[in-house]
Each structure stands twice: as C-alpha cells, then as structure tokens.
Amino acid sequence: MKYFYAEDEYYYSQVGRKELLKNYTEVDKLMLLPDLQTIRDTDYKRPEELAFLAPYTPEEISPLFKTNLFFEVIRLPNRGKGGLLTTGQVREGVGLDKALSVKLGVSMFNVSFTMEDYATTPELMHYINLIEEKFEHGMPSKGFFISGIPGTGKSFLVKAIAGHLGYMLVKMSLAKFKAMTNGVEALEHFFNFFEKQPGKYILWLDEIEKTLVGEESQEILGEFLTSVNDVNNANIDSNFFVMATANKIEKLLQSNVELFRNGRFDLVMFINNPTVETAKKTFKIYQDKHQELLITRLIPYGIYSYITRKEQPRSDTTPKIRIIVERIIKELNIDKKLVQSKSKKEFLDEIKKETELGDKIIKIAEEYRFSLEIDLIMRSSFELWRARVSQSGRFVYTPAEIEFIVEDIFNNKYLIKDTSLDSEGKVNYIQMLKRYVPLGASATDTIQQMRSRADNFLEV
Numbered sequence: 001m002k003y004f005y006a007e008d009e010y011y012y013s014q015v016g017r018k019e020l021l022k023n024y025t026e027v028d029k030l031m032l033l034p035d036l037q038t039i040r041d042t043d044y045k046r047p048e049e050l051a052f053l054a055p056y057t058p059e060e061i062s063p064l065f066k067t068n069l070f071f072e073v074i075r076l077p078n079r080g081k082g083g084l085l086t087t088g089q090v091r092e093g094v095g096l097d098k099a100l101s102v103k104l105g106v107s108m109f110n111v112s113f114t115m116e117d118y119a120t121t122p123e124l125m126h127y128i129n130l131i132e133e134k135f136e137h138g139m140p141s142k143g144f145f146i147s148g149i150p151g152t153g154k155s156f157l158v159k160a161i162a163g164h165l166g167y168m169l170v171k172m173s174l175a176k177f178k179a180m181t182n183g184v185e186a187l188e189h190f191f192n193f194f195e196k197q198p199g200k201y202i203l204w205l206d207e208i209e210k211t212l213v214g215e216e217s218q219e220i221l222g223e224f225l226t227s228v229n230d231v232n233n234a235n236i237d238s239n240f241f242v243m244a245t246a247n248k249i250e251k252l253l254q255s256n257v258e259l260f261r262n263g264r265f266d267l268v269m270f271i272n273n274p275t276v277e278t279a280k281k282t283f284k285i286y287q288d289k290h291q292e293l294l295i296t297r298l299i300p301y302g303i304y305s306y307i308t309r310k311e312q313p314r315s316d317t318t319p320k321i322r323i324i325v326e327r328i329i330k331e332l333n334i335d336k337k338l339v340q341s342k343s344k345k346e347f348l349d350e351i352k353k354e355t356e357l358g359d360k361i362i363k364i365a366e367e368y369r370f371s372l373e374i375d376l377i378m379r380s381s382f383e384l385w386r387a388r389v390s391q392s393g394r395f396v397y398t399p400a401e402i403e404f405i406v407e408d409i410f411n412n413k414y415l416i417k418d419t420s421l422d423s424e425g426k427v428n429y430i431q432m433l434k435r436y437v438p439l440g441a442s443a444t445d446t447i448q449q450m451r452s453r454a455d456n457f458l459e460v
C-alpha cells in the first residue's frame with residue numbers, strides 16, 4: 001500500500017491530486033491526512049488500489065509504522081526552486097537561503113574578519129593564496145582539514161579565510177542531513193541550489209568529529225565529498241570548497257580514515273600552539289584592537305555616562321578611564337546640557353560624525369595609549385610555565401589565551417584600580433600571569449596525545 005509523503009500544498013489541491021493519480025494509475029482511492037484510527041478502520045480488500053497522502057510520515061502517526069513494512073512510503077518532491085521550497089513558500093517570496101537554513105540547518109553569511117586579524121605563519125598564508133591563484137587558472141580547490149588544540153583558532157581561521165578571499169561562508173552540519181529520513185536526497189537539493197547560484201563558497205563543517213558517528217554518517221559523508229567534487233567539475237563559474245574542523249581526531253582516524261587519504265583535501269593540518277613569532281603578532285593584534293576599543297567605546301561611553309549619571313559611582317578608587325574622561329570633559333568644555341538632551345545612541349553617533357570633537361578626543365586619548373610590554377610579558381610567561389609546558393619553539397599560551405590575557409590587562413589598566421602594580425608602580429607580570437594557567441599545563445596528557453595523533457599532518 002502506498003503512502004505519499006508530501007509537504008507541498010500543491011499535492012492537496014484538485015489539480016495536484018489529479019496529476020499524482022495520473023502517475024500512479026493503479027491507485028483508485030486516495031485518502032488524505034490519515035490518523036491511526038482511520039488507518040485501522042480502513043478496509044484493505046485491495047491494498048494496491050489504496051493510498052494515503054499526508055505531510056507527516058507514518059512513524060509520526062504511530063511508532064507501529066517505524067519499519068514501514070506496512071506502507072511503501074513515496075516522498076513527493078517540493079515543487080519550488082531546487083526542490084527545497086513548497087509552492088506556498090515560493091508564493092510568499094521565501095528566499096532559498098531561508099529555506100536552506102530552516103530545512104537543512106545551513107546558515108550562510110559574509111564575515112568581516114580577514115587574515116589581518118589572524119596571526120599565522122607564512123607557510124599557511126602561502127596555501128591560502130594558492131586557492132585564489134588556482135581558481136583564476138581554472139583549478140578548483142578541495143579545501144582544508146583543520147585539527148588542533150582548543151583555542152588555537154580553528155574556527156576563527158575558517159572565518160578569516162572566508163573574509164580574506166571574499167567567499168561566502170556556508171556553515172552546516174551533516175548531523176542534520178543524517179537525521180532526515182531522506183538525507184541523501186536532501187543533500188542533492190542542497191547542491192542543486194549551489195549549481196543554480198554561481199558564486200564563491202566555503203562549506204564549513206565545524207567540529208566534524210561530533211557528527212560523524214555510525215554508518216549513516218559514512219554514507220552522508222561519502223555522498224557529500226563526491227558531490228563537492230562533481231559541482232566543482234561541472235560549474236566553472238563557482239568556486240566551492242570544504243573546510244572541516246575537528247578537535248579530536250582519534251575516532252576519525254579509526255572510523256573515517258578515507259577523510260585523510262592523500263588528495264581528499266588540499267591540506268590536512270594540525271594547529272599547534274603558536275610559534276614565538278606568531279604569538280608576538282597575536283599580542284600586537286589584540287593590543288591594537290583594544291586601543292581601538294578605548295577610543296571608540298570606553299571614552300565616548302564614559303563621557304556620556306559621566307554626564308548623565310545621577311549618583312556618584314560607588315568605588316572608592318578612581319579607575320584610569322574616569323580620570324581620562326574627566327579631563328576630556330573639562331578641557332574640551334563639553335556642553336553638559338546638550339549631552340543630557342540626547343539619547344546615548346544619538347550622542348555616540350554625533351561624536352563619530354562631528355570630526356572636530358572626535359579628533360580632539362583621539363588626541364588626548366593618545367596620551368593614554370594602550371601599549372603592552374610584549375617582549376617582557378612573553379619572557380615572563382616562559383619563565384613561569386617552562387617547566388610544565390615544554391615544547392621547543394612554541395609559546396606556552398594559545399592565541400585564545402593570549403587574547404584573554406590582553407583583555408584582562410586592559411580591564412585592569414582602565415576599568416579598575418590596577419592591582420598588579422608593585423611598590424614602584426610597575427606591573428609584576430610573573431605575579432599577574434600566575435592567574436592564567438595554560439591549557440597545556442592543566443591538561444598536559446590530553447594535549448600531548450592530540451599532538452602525537454596528528455604526526456602526519458602539516459603542523460602550523
């Protein structure tokens with residue numbers, strides 16, 4: 001007995017039903033939207049002539065139908081573009097990207113990060129630039145497999161590459177496809193979409209090891225990787241490649257070894273702790289970002305709050321930012337009444353627009369510039385943690401940890417009375433860095449194991 005599963009409302013219209021029955025001539029009686037009772041009470045004298053039609057699966061009616069021995073389930077494709085949208089969604093003007101996101105859990109976005117935001121080695125930059133070079137000369141890329149220690153910037157690297165090359169990021173999970181009864185078909189619809197929308201895309205499978213468990217995932221993964229290659233070969237206008245990120249590769253190496261065969265990806269890499277050079281660059285990147293924050297946020301917000309607040313702040317010490325703000329208000333003679341008559345947003349927008357005031361603020365802020373003694377901090381870090389995290393040529397902290405340390409120093413410097421100053425008013429870095437135990441020290445064995453598994457990968 002047939003059971004038509006159809007989401008598209010077209011099949012429930014007179015015209016739709018007529019067309020359906022034209023294709024299945026043996027069906028004599030079509031029963032719409034059955035419930036368990038209807039199915040039980042139906043007269044099954046000639047089951048081949050009988051069919052059900054519903055936008056839900058038999059197992060959604062009752063677990064009795066889980067194995068589907070009772071029904072032959074036939075899935076009717078949606079009639080909108082790429083087989084993803086229903087007729088109604090097309091009429092409502094639902095975009096395909098929306099359909100991808102709702103149905104397949106795929107999100108598409110452009111990122112504003114670039115490789116300027118990402119500290120790395122020249123070697124990795126070389127591989128990234130090769131992607132564009134290859135594309136310009138008609139050679140598609142297969143993409144990267146990125147493994148590494150937590151916080152070394154696997155996910156961030158994918159975003160930075162997308163922004164740097166101007167590719168759209170398509171974040172997806174194969175788990176969603178796997179969970180669907182017609183996952184392979186859904187994957188086809190997914191690729192149909194991209195074949196019809198030429199462009200540059202990075203298909204990003206984040207934390208892939210978490211979704212690849214069990215046999216169905218092997219099937220989906222195989223289908224996925226083959227389809228990527230097919231699309232690349234068929235569509236010269238598009239560039240299309242995969243970035244897969246993973247923390248734990250142990251299981252993948254056992255159950256999905258095909259992922260790692262030569263030629264599957266352009267590059268299989270392991271991101272280790274940064275080299276000394278890269279660590280230094282990371283400190284610089286975050287130092288500059290925080291200087292920017294000082295000027296675009298802390299100071300303008302501070303001015304607004306200072307002028308509009310009703311009570312004196314509670315702290316008994318004066319943080320540096322308040323000293324800066326008070327000086328600016330006084331020196332620039334900022335009209336308090338004018339500020340009070342505005343909302344915070346209006347005021348901040350005005351500071352941005354009114355370049356004269358903005359310029360003056362920047363000039364004063366320059367005197368309080370956020371600059372770090374990077375070499376000293378790095379030396380102190382080594383001194384403090386060398387015994388517990390020893391890896392020659394590599395810095396003790398990951399980039400995520402460096403970012404956090406910089407942020408904390410910044411907060412200490414401007415937002416609270418600095419507590420890490422010694423009696424001469426200098427920062428005692430050893431004292432301060434004790435607060436940040438590197439992951440490499442608190443989880444030495446695990447991290448060591450991760451490194452050794454990735455022995456054959458390119459280490460960056």
Ligand SMILES: Nc1ncnc2c1ncn2[C@@H]1O[C@H](COP(=O)(O)OP(=O)(O)OP(=O)(O)O)[C@@H](O)[C@H]1O
Pocket residue numbers: 117118119120148149150151152153154155156157247282285399400401403
């Ligand atoms: N090389 C880098 N340069 C600059 N910033 C970085 C770098 N690597 C990481 N970061 C910073 O650290 C944050 C965390 O990195 P990210 O989430 O990419 O790490 P991950 O390796 O994916 O970690 P997890 O294994 O926990 O998913 C980023 O959002 C970014 O701010």
Ligand SMILES: [Mg+2]
Pocket residue numbers: 154155156245
């Ligand atoms: Mg990540």
